[in-house]
Amino acid sequence: MNNSAEKTQPVRLLVLEDDTGLQSFLQTLLDSQGYQSLIHAQGKQGFALLKEHSFDLILLDLGLADMDGIQWLQQLRSWSEVPVIVISARGKELDKVQALDSGANDYVTKPFSSAELLARIRATLRQQQKTASPLAFANIKLDPVQRLVTKAGEPVHLTKTEYDILLLLVRHLGSALTHNQILQQVWGEHYQDRPEYIRVHMAQLRQKLEDRPSAPKHLKTEAGVGYRLCE
Numbered sequence: 046m047n048n049s050a051e052k053t054q055p056v057r058l059l060v061l062e063d064d065t066g067l068q069s070f071l072q073t074l075l076d077s078q079g080y081q082s083l084i085h086a087q088g089k090q091g092f093a094l095l096k097e098h099s100f101d102l103i104l105l106d107l108g109l110a111d112m113d114g115i116q117w118l119q120q121l122r123s124w125s126e127v128p129v130i131v132i133s134a135r136g137k138e139l140d141k142v143q144a145l146d147s148g149a150n151d152y153v154t155k156p157f158s159s160a161e162l163l164a165r166i167r168a169t170l171r172q173q174q175k176t177a178s179p180l181a182f183a184n185i186k187l188d189p190v191q192r193l194v195t196k197a198g199e200p201v202h203l204t205k206t207e208y209d210i211l212l213l214l215v216r217h218l219g220s221a222l223t224h225n226q227i228l229q230q231v232w233g234e235h236y237q238d239r240p241e242y243i244r245v246h247m248a249q250l251r252q253k254l255e256d257r258p259s260a261p262k263h264l265k266t267e268a269g270v271g272y273r274l275c276e
Contacts, residue, residue, distance in 0.1 A: 056170065059100045060084040061091045061117070062132070063110040067155075071104070074159050080166075086110040088117040100127055102169060107133040107144065115147050122148035128169045132157065138269035145223045145270065152221065168219035180215045182276050183263055185254055187215055201253050206231065207246050211254075214264070214274035223271040240271075247272060 058075060062068050063086035075082040083098075085091055088109045094100075103121075107114030118129060128150045133140065136154040144152050150169050153162055180187040184197045192208055194201045203211065209231045214222065224240040232242060247266075251258040265273045 055079055055081045056101045057099065058082040058102050058104060058166075059091060059094060059098075060104045061088060061109055061114075062086065062104070062106040063108065064106070067106075074162070078163060088112040088114070091117070092120070095121075095125065095127070101173070102166060103127055103129045104166075105129050105131050105149070107131060107135055107140070115143060118144065118147045118149060128173055130162075130165055130169055132162070141221075141270050142223050142225075145221055146225055150217075150220045172217065172219045180212070182215060182218060182274060185263075187212060196254060203250070203253065204246075207250050207253075210243065210246055211250060214272065218274050218276065221267045221270060221273045225271075227271060243272070 056079075058080050060068070060071055060075070060082055062071065062084060068084050068086075072082060072084055083094060085094070086109065088111055091103075105114055105118060109117060114131065114133070118131075121127070121129070129148065130151045130153060131144045131149045132153050132155060133144070134155040141152045141154075150172070151165050153165055180189060185201075186195050187193070189212060194203055194208065194211065210227060213227060213230050224243060225237055227243055228236040228239060236242065247264060248258075251261050251264050255261045255264060263275050265275055267273050
């Protein structure tokens with residue numbers, strides 16, 4: 046009976062946002078979806094709450110009342126892997142890249158629709174739930190032990206680099222990864238600002254895995270940022 050009770054526990058969200066109007070909007074929106082949320086304007090208060098409570102997801106504004114959101118995120122990542130979706134009016138590519146490189150799982154630019162934000166929340170939560178699940182998306186399956194990939198049950202030959210990129214994307218299914226995140230994980234920490242290293246391999250992955258490589262459904266480009274794997 047305890048296991049059943051645990052399964053019905055609502056998702057808990059911590060929202061750090063200093064705009065009172067948006068606070069009210071987010072509270073109403075999240076309540077309507079059955080989420081439990083705590084909303085505060087200050088980053089220091091957010092840290093205090095994280096030490097006292099367990100949260101499934103954080104919505105983080107970069108312009109907090111008492112500190113910069115990027116600095117808050119960097120401090121968080123020194124001790125916690127709780128998923129973070131940045132919600133910010135800073136819509137430049139550099140801001141998105143900086144947030145993602147600092148550890149954000151996703152980035153939503155203000156103004157955003159309710160449908161978009163809820164979809165991003167669901168996608169991020171699904172990604173967390175699949176951490177211990179078999180590595181798969183659509184009709185593609187990966188066996189990380191044997192380093193095998195199949196599409197609709199048929200084996201697909203990938204080079205080592207192609208496989209490493211795909212495995213990284215699958216493990217972050219639904220999350221945007223920057224060029225530098227991919228470069229560091231696949232090529233090494235000394236590889237920075239060389240997106241051309243990735244581009245050719247992504248094109249090959251699309252040829253091998255997408256039904257329509259010219260209009261990819263799963264291996265998506267995040268313009269100026271990096272790539273995202275979608276189901």
